[in-house]
Amino acid sequence: MIRPGTLLPLLMVFSLTVSAMQIDADPRTIVSFMDKALSPELDILSVTTDISLDDHLVFQVKTRGERERGEAADHLLLRILHGKVYVLLVPINKGDGDKVLMYESMLQPDYPLLPQVLEQSHENDMSRHLKVERLARGVELTLPLEWIDFGKEFSFDAYTVSAYVRGNTLEISRVHDQAGKGRDGSNKFSAITLLNKLCTPQRLRSRAD
Incomplete structure (x- = not known):
């Protein structure tokens, strides 16, 4: 038998656990814990996604x-992570x-999910858009929805890093903070799952208007 005085704390713990699971399961949003040991501009608080009215995928990364x-x-x-x-x-x-640079690397099982060295992306059309x-x-990053291959898995996370651009190569020397799904930010889901989550009935109605 559970004593009356212990029921509320148990319910609160259960509620918080379910809430955390729901946040982590939602492919649209990443919530990151505050780290006061970092400078505010290096401390990531959240990453959210949306679809714009002109069919672009929008990422918002917020810092402290x-x-x-x-x-x-x-x-x-x-x-x-999307094929590469x-x-x-x-x-x-x-x-x-406000310049944004795009780099890429092969996605292989034995490679780190954030390589220390990446090459400038060869997708020239993508870079222009x-x-x-x-x-x-924070910042808002926008890329064309048509770039996504909905037959592939899709994953995203955000970092603050120390990095150096040397010609066409990006070298990452230090990671300050990371906001990602799961312990290592490696959780992937199908791209169509993200699209279905973003295209809610309310959004579809607003686009029809």
Whole structure:
């Protein structure tokens, strides 16, 4: 028999556990714990996805803070696993502009999910359609929905890193923070699952209007 005084704490623990499971199971959203040991602009709080009205996949990465100037090697990095390892790279410093660079690497079982060295992406058409917009304490990255192969698995997570661009090569020297699914951010799901989650009846109605 459970004592009345212990029922509420047990229900609270159960509720929090279910809530955490639901958040982690939702392919649209990543919630990351605050790390006060990091500088605010390097501390990722969340990553969310959406579909724009002009059929683009939109990623919003939010951090605890922002800065105008600082260490030039610090970058915000969005990693996408989709047949290959794709990396979208944006400077942390707002004063360094809004340019986004795209790199790629082969996806192999024995390779790390975030390689230390990646080559500039050969998908030239894709690079032209990438967009980045600065938000309050974060960035918004946009790529064409038609780029996604819905027959493949899809996974994404975000990092803050120290990285250096040397010609067509990206070298990652340090990871400051990571926001990802599962323990190592490797959880993948079908791309069509993400699309189904994003295309809710409410969104479909708004697009029809």
